[in-house]
Amino acid sequence: MDNLYNRHKIADEVYFTSITDTKFKINRVSVLFITQLSKNAAVNAVIPRMLTKCSAKLDTMTKLNKRLAELYSASLTFNVFPDGDNQIIEMSINVLNNRYALNSEDILRDSAQILLDCIFDPYLENGQFPAQSLELEKQNLMDDNDAEINNKTQYAYLKAYEEAFRGEPAAVRSGGRNEEVAAVTVESAMEAYRRIISEMRAEIICVGESDFTGLDTIFAEAFGKISRRPEKYEKSAVSLAKNEPVRLTETLSIEQCKLVMFMKTPLRKRYALMVMQSLYGGTESSKLFQNVREKMSLCYYCYSRYGYAKGFLTTECGVDGNNLEKAEAECLNQLEEIRKGHFTDDEVNKIKLFIINILKSSTDTVSGVTSKCMSGIMYPENAVTIDEMIGNINAVTNEDIIEAANSLVPDTVFILRSDKEAAE
Amino acid sequence: MKKEILTSSRLGESCTRIKHDSGLTICLYPMKGYSTAFAIFGTRYGSVDTTFKTDADADFITVPEGIAHYLEHKLFEGEECNAMDKFAATGAYSNAYTTFDATAYHFTCSSHFGQNLRTLLDFVQNPYFTDENVQKEQGIIAQEIKNYLDDPGWRVFFNGLQAIYHNNPVRIDIAGTVESIAQINKELLYRCYNTFYNLNNMTLSIAGNFDPDEALRICDEMLKPARDTGLQAIIPEEPPTIKEKRVTQKLYCALPLFQLSFKRPNLKGRESSRQYFIYNMMLDSAFGFFSPFFTKHYDSGLINDTFDASVFKGRGFFIPMISGDAREPDRVVEMVDKEISRLKKEGIPEEDFEIVKKATYGDLISAFNNVGAVAKGMMNADFNELNIYDNIEMAAAVTYEEAMEALDTLDIGNSNLSVVEPLER
Known part of the structure; x- marks a missing residue:
C-alpha cells in the first residue's frame, strides 16, 4: 500500500x-x-x-x-x-x-x-x-x-x-x-x-x-506546528444480528411506499458477499431487477446494498401499498433462490464482469481514485490494487456465493407506508 | 461520408465528426490513458415532441404525454432477449434517459467495446413492441411517476414550468401521468419510433478507450441508411406572459423550496447556446458565490448554499432561474428584485464579470476530464448545431456589455415563483 x-x-x-x-x-x-x-x-x-x-x-x-x-x-x-x-x-x-x-x-x-x-x-x-x-x-x-x-x-x-x-x-x-x-x-x-x-x-x-x-x-x-496527541483509532466492529428481528412502520401522506430490509452477516469474505449482493440486487441482470421489477412489474427501483464495515446487506424498493406484501415475499424468495444455489455460472460470470467493469471505471475519475485509495487505506485486509481486487472477484466460487447468502440473518425491516394507500 | 477533424488549441486535443452515408452524425473522441469507453446513441426526441408529422403524413398527430420516455423503456426489449442482457454478458453498464428534447441510450465498458457497440446499434435500430411487453411496462413506469410525485425538488421545478407556460409542452412531465401512459399502445410507439428514430435525426458519440477505426467499421456494417422524412415537430405558439404568478404545493421537506423562473422568448440553435453563456455569466456575476448579494443574504440566514442562479434551456425553451431552500421564499424574491434593479442602475462590477469568465473557462476545460461528459458533450453540442469545442470559444467571446443587456431583460413582473412548503408530520 x-x-x-x-x-x-x-x-x-x-x-x-x-x-x-x-x-x-x-x-x-x-x-x-x-x-x-x-x-x-x-x-x-x-x-x-x-x-x-x-x-x-x-x-x-x-x-x-x-x-x-x-x-x-x-x-x-x-x-x-x-x-x-x-x-x-x-x-x-x-x-x-x-x-x-x-x-x-x-x-x-x-x-x-x-x-x-x-x-x-x-x-x-x-x-x-x-x-x-x-x-x-x-x-x-x-x-x-x-x-x-x-x-x-x-x-x-x-x-x-x-x-x-x-x-x-x-x-x-x-x-x-x-x-x-x-x-x-x-x-x-x-x-x-x-x-x-x-x-x-x-x-x-x-x-x-x-x-x-x-x-x-x-x-x-x-x-x-500542532502538538499532535492522536487518539486511538478504533476499527469498525461487525454488527451482530438481533435475537428477534425488529419490524417498524411509519405512515406519511405520500404516493409510494418504501420497503427497507436489513440483514446482517458475521462472514468477513468481502468479495463473496460483493458478488452475492450484485447477483441478488446490484445490477439490471440481478435477481431483484429481473423478477420483482421486470417480471412482476411491482417496482421502478428494487435493489440491495452491501456494507463491509458493519457486515450488512439491504433489500430496498418503492412499491404501491397494496403490493407491499407481494414485493417483500418475492424479494425474500429471490434470496432463498441464491441460498439454494439456483443460479447459473453464466449469471455469475456476468456479475463478475460487471463488478470488474465498475472497478476499472473508478480509475477514470479523480473522485473514484480517491475513494478507492481511501477504502484501501481503511480496509487493507481487502486488497489494494484494482488488479488484486479483480483477482479476488474472479476467485469467488458458486459455493462462496451460497455461503454468503446463507450467512445473512434478518435484523430490521422498516416500512414507510402511504396513508393514501391505507385509505383505498 | 463527410469527415471533419475538429481541433482545440486551448486543450491541445482533437476529435472527429462524421456525417455518415446512413444519415447519422458520428462523433469520436479517443482519450489516452482511460480504462473505459462511453458510447451514447441519441435522438432529438423528447417529452416536448407531442405533436408532429413527416412528409408521409397528411396531418399532424398528437400523442399521449410521456410516450418518448415510455418508448425509451421499451426499446431495450428485443424479440429474443433484452439488450441489457447482451450488455451484461460483457460486464458493460448500460442505461438510457429521456429529457424534454432528447432520448439517449448509452453504455460504459472496459472490454468488449466492439461487441457492445454492435448491441447498441442493433437494439436502437430494431424496435420490438408487443401488446404484452407494452402492457407490462405500465406498472413499472407508474411507480417511477409516483416516486417523483413525492420528490419536493422535482415538484417545485415542474410546478414552476407549468406556471410560466400556457402551451409549451415543456410544462408536461417527462414521464407523463399514470392516466396518460395508460393510453399508450404498440401502434403509437411504432409511429413515434418511425418518426423520430430516423438516423438523420440522431447522433452517435463515443469517447474514451476505443479504436475509432473499429467503431467506424461497425457503423458501416450495421447502420441502415435512412431517408430524410421531412420531420416537423410543433412547439405551439406561446404568449409572452406567464400563466400564473405564484404556485404552491405542500410536501414533506425540511425548508420551503423555491424556484423563481423568468419567462423569456424561445431561442434556437447556436444563438440559444450563446445566450446560455451570456445569461449564466450574468447570473453568476450578480448572484454567484462571491457576489455581494450572496454574501449578504447568506450571512443573514435568508439563503443557504442550495441557492442557485442559472439558465435552464432546451429545444423550445430558455428560462433563467433562481432557486434554493429558504424559510422565506417571498423575501428572497423581494431581495432578488431589489438587486436586479440596483445592478441595472449601477452595473455589475466589470472586474467580477471577468473573474466569472475565467471561472467558466475553468469549468469548461475540466469537463474534458470525464469520458461520459465528453461523449454527452459531443452529442449535445451536435443537437445544438455546434461542435464540442465551440462552447469554450463561445464563452470566451462573451462581453460585459452582453451580460448587462441580459440583465436588463430580467423582469420580476414576468416571472413565476414556485414554492413547495413543508407538510406537517
Missing part, C-alpha cells in the same frame, strides 16, 4: 498519499480526518462548515470565493460522512491543471495553500469562531439533517439503518442530532476544532495530473 501509492507518514497518525495520472485535466487534494462516531458527531460536523467559509487570510466568504473563482473555478468542498462506526470529515479542493492556466499561475500550489489556510489558520475573533457565523452554520447543519425527509428512499434507509445499529457507534448520524447541534457553543466548537487537527487520524490524498512534489512538505510543516 505505502509503496504503491507513495503513502508516507508526515506527522503522528498523519499520512500523505499521492497518485499521479497524467490523463486527468484536474487535480484533487483531500484532507480526511477520521474518528469514531460519538456524541461529538454534531460539533465535529459543524467545524468543516466554518473552515470552508473563510480563513484568517481570506477573511470573508466573498474574498475566499472570489479567489477560488480567479483560480479557474477551484472548488473547495466539505463532506462529513459515516464509514461503519467512524465519522469522516473531508475537506478537499478540485482544481484545473496548471498547463491550462491562461497567465501561467500555479493553480495547484495556490489552491492547496488556500485549503491549508482554511484548515490550519481559520478566521477567529478573540481566539474563537465568530458567534454569529457559528449560529448560522449550526442552523444550516440542522436544516440539512432535517432535509433527510426530502428524499423518501434515503429517509427510509436511514431510519432502518439507525434501528439496525441501535446501541453501536454506527447508529449515530454523521451530522449529529439537532439537539446536539443546537447545544454547540463557541467554546465547544473551538475544542472540537483542536481535537480534529491534533487528535484525529488524518489522511491527505492527492490525485491528478501533477506529481504533487513538495505538497507533503507543506502539509508536514502545517501539522508540525
Whole structure:
C-alpha cells in the first residue's frame, strides 16, 4: 500500500498519499480526518462548515470565493460522512491543471495553500469562531439533517439503518442530532476544532495530473506546528444480528411506499458477499431487477446494498401499498433462490464482469481514485490494487456465493407506508 | 461520408465528426490513458415532441404525454432477449434517459467495446413492441411517476414550468401521468419510433478507450441508411406572459423550496447556446458565490448554499432561474428584485464579470476530464448545431456589455415563483 501509492507518514497518525495520472485535466487534494462516531458527531460536523467559509487570510466568504473563482473555478468542498462506526470529515479542493492556466499561475500550489489556510489558520475573533457565523452554520447543519425527509428512499434507509445499529457507534448520524447541534457553543466548537487537527487520524490524498512534489512538505510543516496527541483509532466492529428481528412502520401522506430490509452477516469474505449482493440486487441482470421489477412489474427501483464495515446487506424498493406484501415475499424468495444455489455460472460470470467493469471505471475519475485509495487505506485486509481486487472477484466460487447468502440473518425491516394507500 | 477533424488549441486535443452515408452524425473522441469507453446513441426526441408529422403524413398527430420516455423503456426489449442482457454478458453498464428534447441510450465498458457497440446499434435500430411487453411496462413506469410525485425538488421545478407556460409542452412531465401512459399502445410507439428514430435525426458519440477505426467499421456494417422524412415537430405558439404568478404545493421537506423562473422568448440553435453563456455569466456575476448579494443574504440566514442562479434551456425553451431552500421564499424574491434593479442602475462590477469568465473557462476545460461528459458533450453540442469545442470559444467571446443587456431583460413582473412548503408530520 505505502509503496504503491507513495503513502508516507508526515506527522503522528498523519499520512500523505499521492497518485499521479497524467490523463486527468484536474487535480484533487483531500484532507480526511477520521474518528469514531460519538456524541461529538454534531460539533465535529459543524467545524468543516466554518473552515470552508473563510480563513484568517481570506477573511470573508466573498474574498475566499472570489479567489477560488480567479483560480479557474477551484472548488473547495466539505463532506462529513459515516464509514461503519467512524465519522469522516473531508475537506478537499478540485482544481484545473496548471498547463491550462491562461497567465501561467500555479493553480495547484495556490489552491492547496488556500485549503491549508482554511484548515490550519481559520478566521477567529478573540481566539474563537465568530458567534454569529457559528449560529448560522449550526442552523444550516440542522436544516440539512432535517432535509433527510426530502428524499423518501434515503429517509427510509436511514431510519432502518439507525434501528439496525441501535446501541453501536454506527447508529449515530454523521451530522449529529439537532439537539446536539443546537447545544454547540463557541467554546465547544473551538475544542472540537483542536481535537480534529491534533487528535484525529488524518489522511491527505492527492490525485491528478501533477506529481504533487513538495505538497507533503507543506502539509508536514502545517501539522508540525500542532502538538499532535492522536487518539486511538478504533476499527469498525461487525454488527451482530438481533435475537428477534425488529419490524417498524411509519405512515406519511405520500404516493409510494418504501420497503427497507436489513440483514446482517458475521462472514468477513468481502468479495463473496460483493458478488452475492450484485447477483441478488446490484445490477439490471440481478435477481431483484429481473423478477420483482421486470417480471412482476411491482417496482421502478428494487435493489440491495452491501456494507463491509458493519457486515450488512439491504433489500430496498418503492412499491404501491397494496403490493407491499407481494414485493417483500418475492424479494425474500429471490434470496432463498441464491441460498439454494439456483443460479447459473453464466449469471455469475456476468456479475463478475460487471463488478470488474465498475472497478476499472473508478480509475477514470479523480473522485473514484480517491475513494478507492481511501477504502484501501481503511480496509487493507481487502486488497489494494484494482488488479488484486479483480483477482479476488474472479476467485469467488458458486459455493462462496451460497455461503454468503446463507450467512445473512434478518435484523430490521422498516416500512414507510402511504396513508393514501391505507385509505383505498 | 463527410469527415471533419475538429481541433482545440486551448486543450491541445482533437476529435472527429462524421456525417455518415446512413444519415447519422458520428462523433469520436479517443482519450489516452482511460480504462473505459462511453458510447451514447441519441435522438432529438423528447417529452416536448407531442405533436408532429413527416412528409408521409397528411396531418399532424398528437400523442399521449410521456410516450418518448415510455418508448425509451421499451426499446431495450428485443424479440429474443433484452439488450441489457447482451450488455451484461460483457460486464458493460448500460442505461438510457429521456429529457424534454432528447432520448439517449448509452453504455460504459472496459472490454468488449466492439461487441457492445454492435448491441447498441442493433437494439436502437430494431424496435420490438408487443401488446404484452407494452402492457407490462405500465406498472413499472407508474411507480417511477409516483416516486417523483413525492420528490419536493422535482415538484417545485415542474410546478414552476407549468406556471410560466400556457402551451409549451415543456410544462408536461417527462414521464407523463399514470392516466396518460395508460393510453399508450404498440401502434403509437411504432409511429413515434418511425418518426423520430430516423438516423438523420440522431447522433452517435463515443469517447474514451476505443479504436475509432473499429467503431467506424461497425457503423458501416450495421447502420441502415435512412431517408430524410421531412420531420416537423410543433412547439405551439406561446404568449409572452406567464400563466400564473405564484404556485404552491405542500410536501414533506425540511425548508420551503423555491424556484423563481423568468419567462423569456424561445431561442434556437447556436444563438440559444450563446445566450446560455451570456445569461449564466450574468447570473453568476450578480448572484454567484462571491457576489455581494450572496454574501449578504447568506450571512443573514435568508439563503443557504442550495441557492442557485442559472439558465435552464432546451429545444423550445430558455428560462433563467433562481432557486434554493429558504424559510422565506417571498423575501428572497423581494431581495432578488431589489438587486436586479440596483445592478441595472449601477452595473455589475466589470472586474467580477471577468473573474466569472475565467471561472467558466475553468469549468469548461475540466469537463474534458470525464469520458461520459465528453461523449454527452459531443452529442449535445451536435443537437445544438455546434461542435464540442465551440462552447469554450463561445464563452470566451462573451462581453460585459452582453451580460448587462441580459440583465436588463430580467423582469420580476414576468416571472413565476414556485414554492413547495413543508407538510406537517
